[in-house]
Amino acid sequence: MANDLLAGKVAVVTGAAQGIGLATARAFAAEGAAVGLLDLNEAKAGDAAAAIEAMGGRAMAGVCDVSDEASVSAAIEAVADKFGPISVGMCNAATLTPKVAIADMALEDWNQALSVNLTGVFLTAKYLIPQMLAAGSGSIVITASQMARVATPLRGPYCATKGALLQLAKVIALEHAGDGIRANTLSPGGIATDRLARQYGDLDRAEREWGPAHPMGRLGQPGEIARAAVYLASDESSFMTGADLLIDGGYAAR
Ligand SMILES: NC(=O)c1ccc[n+]([C@@H]2O[C@H](COP(=O)([O-])OP(=O)(O)OC[C@H]3O[C@@H](n4cnc5c(N)ncnc54)[C@H](O)[C@@H]3O)[C@@H](O)[C@H]2O)c1
Known part of the structure; x- marks a missing residue:
């Protein structure tokens, strides 16, 4: 279904x-x-890019640690070298942080969350913006979370980094509103991905234990977030910048 x-x-x-x-x-x-799939996991990103190409799409994979400036710079340059100036960026990578109270949290875990979830988005945006200036327009979509707004005990670094992303997107939006570059956050509620399988043991358990915390009574599916990402990335959202699009089954409405 391509539009x-x-x-x-x-x-x-x-x-x-x-x-x-x-x-x-x-x-x-x-x-x-044409999509550059960047990830720490080069093999899986490569398989995903190959699958897109097999279906007639244009894709390439690149190994990238978003917390490492040289890695981000090189990966973005490689995509631009192959496909041309980049005008859409989904800053989506995040690390999984142990559930620990602030008083018991190791500085190492705190720093790890900041370096991937927050600095990683800063670095990705830093190297995408010149691409978008060259392309003449752009849309940066930053994956935040409903936990950017709703706090949860034992999730300090996650809530703090995701909350900071809402402000970071607004700053980018203001800095580049005159350049045709938009920046917004996209905030999912609980989505049935491997991330939750790792946190809960398996996805069935995640659905049973966390699905009911969402007023709609279930977890979301990755496709329900991807459709919103297309909206934010495309001209369908042409007057939207510096905003947060919350897609959480009503989680934050309480
Ligand atoms: N799944 C949810 O319930 C949920 C809810 C709200 C927000 N989010 C956010 O959505 C985004 C994606 O979530 P997901 O559930 O698909 O996550 P996931 O953990 O299943 O996948 C994350 C991907 O990021 C990659 N990654 C991790 N660290 C990286 C790094 N330093 N550099 C490059 N790549 C790295 C991993 O290899 C993995 O492929 C994250 O920002 C997450 O915080 C997820």
């Missing part, structure tokens, strides 16, 4: 080897974008 909403665009998705990033990379490609 060509991103026809002729070059897109980058970080954390694209699985879950929300993978679903988004597929959706961007189905809408006509």
Whole structure:
């Protein structure tokens, strides 16, 4: 089902080897974008890019640690070298932090969350913006979380980094509103991905234990976030910048 909403665009998705990033990379490609799938897991990102190409899309994979400036710079340059200036960026990679109270938290775990979830988005945006200036327009979509707004005990670094992303997107939006570059956050509620399988033991248990915390009574699916990412990435959202799109089954409405 392609609507060509991103026809002729070059897109980058970080954390694209699985879950929300993978679903988004597929959706961007189905809408006509050439997509660079960047991830720590080169093999899985490579398989995903090959699968997109096998279906007639344009994709490439790149190994990238979003917390490492040289790695981000090189990965983004490689995508631009292959496909041309990048005008869509989904800054989506995040690390999994242990559930620990602030008083018991190791500085190492705190720093790890900041370096991937927050600095990783800063670095990705830093190297995407010149691409977008060269392309003449752009849309940066940052994956935040409903936990950017609703705090949860034992999730300090996650809530803090995701909350900070809402402000970071607003700053980018203001700095580049005159350049045709938009920046927004996309905030999912609980989505059935490997991330939750790792946190709960398996996805059935995640659905049983966390699904009911969402007023709609279930977890979301990666495709339900990918469709919103297409909206934010494309001209369908042409007057939207510095905003947060919350897609959480009503989680934060309480
Ligand atoms: N699944 C949920 O319930 C949920 C809810 C709200 C927000 N989110 C957010 O959505 C995004 C994607 O979530 P998901 O559930 O698909 O996650 P996931 O953990 O299943 O996948 C994350 C991907 O990011 C990659 N990654 C991790 N560290 C990286 C790094 N330093 N550099 C590059 N890649 C790295 C991993 O290899 C993996 O492929 C994250 O930002 C997450 O915080 C998820």
